[in-house]
């Protein structure tokens with residue numbers, strides 16, 4: 001970082017006019033992204049929840065879910081948004097746990113891919129490295145699963161949830177607006193034969209100095225990176241239909257590096273935990 005600052009200060013001093021010309025921001029030429037303006041707007045703030053103070057249903061509480069583990073050690077829950085329902089669980093992991101998960105993943109990190117038809121491909125709109133961690137990699141991951149299950153009330157044993165995906169974004173790393181659930185029946189997500197991704201449980205394993213917020217485009221809010229906290233949301237309505245309001249993005253990291261871990265929970269196994277409903281609004 002310090003070396004970069006020196007380099008650019010020197011460049012500016014040598015030819016100030018040229019540096020200004022080069023600094024004109026070029027927007028990526030992506031006509032398919034009608035959501036670009038909202039995405040960029042949400043990413044230019046340190047997390048933005050404009051009308052929150054007016055909404056009493058958005059509150060903080062100690063979550064126990066009547067679960068013995070949580071009764072002994074409740075987790076601080078912040079309801080961020082109602083439709084779609086998005087909550088932030090503060091201090092879901094400890095510094096040591098976050099560090100350990102990053103360390104377990106590090107040797108296995110590879111360029112992230114996305115599902116494209118039946119294939120998995122690296123794409124410009126997702127720039128990061130990621131690795132999948134099986135529970136057998138460390139007993140701590142089993143404890144983590146128990147904690148996720150206790151908080152969400154969902155079954156997170158394979159094949160009802162995927163392995164933990166650890167993601168590392170460097171400077172400029174991002175994931176442009178997307179859905180976590182499959183929007184086509186040919187998606188490789190269905191290979192597990194446990195339905196679509198009903199919910200996302202995403203843990204922030206680091207802080208970041210600037211950028212990197214998680215932006216919900218249609219819902220028009222963004223969540224700043226809160227180290228050790230976990231963000232949870234439902235991707236599907238109770239009818240099983242994808243909730244289009246969950247379109248979200250990982251804003252570009254401006255300074256620092258960002259680590260998250262995704263636990264994607266699938267529909268099957270949750271039939272009695274999140275019963276279905278035919279009402280489209282649920």
Ligand SMILES: O=C(O)CCC(=O)C(=O)O
Nearest residue numbers: 175213214249250260262
């Ligand atoms: O890193 C984030 O803030 C969001 C990541 C995400 O949406 C994903 O990995 O699917």
Ligand SMILES: [Fe+2]
Nearest residue numbers: 178179180248
């Ligand atoms: Fe996502």
